[in-house]
Amino acid sequence: MLASYLLALFVSEFDYKESYTKRGVRFRVWSTPNTREKRSYGLKAAIDLMELFEEYFGVQDIAMKQGQL
Template sequence: MVPCFDEPDFKANWTVTIIHPDGTTALSNGKEIGKVRETSSPWITSTFEETPKMSTYLLAVAVGEFKFVEGYTKGNVRFRIWSRPAALSMTSHALNTGIACLDFYDHHYGIKYPLSKQDMLALPDFEAGAMENWGLITYRETQLLYDANIYSAGAKFAVSSTVSHELAHQ
């Protein structure tokens, strides 16, 4: 993708542009600020707002057939949970927990969340349990999705714990 020093001490602002197939969604750390499709082209060019200075390991890009649920924090931060369309019905617990966590951290620490959005993405095949990419946290599906008709109370607690942990990194 880009040449860089993969050293947390070195920080940079990132302006991301992703060229992806029509019919897919592109995600990154910043809020999408533009989407252009050339006439008769099967490709879309999505651009994202510049990030604050951050370590290179926090950069994230994702492209896929994703759908989302959305809410807002008390501080008006747009909060979305992204997943495969078939898993969208299992995202409400993560959305409610995530919004409550950002509101709590804002109030408890007195530090406003610095980004205009927070996305969390459930991935079916993700080796790590989760990764705290700034503005686009990625999760293994089992760490973000919950359905009371399928999963135990312990699974609900595990989702809450993982979401609160990853948001604490933000």
């Protein structure tokens, strides 16, 4: 169940870049077209941090997809 305060609505033209963790979790980073070149850094950082936390804490995230705006 998703808490209502975790819901955000954005109205704009967005595009995404996606990649996968070693475990197969899909990550997408969404941004406006004029910030397209910055997506790669955010995507790599998110994947690296998720893998680090899963290894450090020994707990895998149950969500098989993640998204960032």
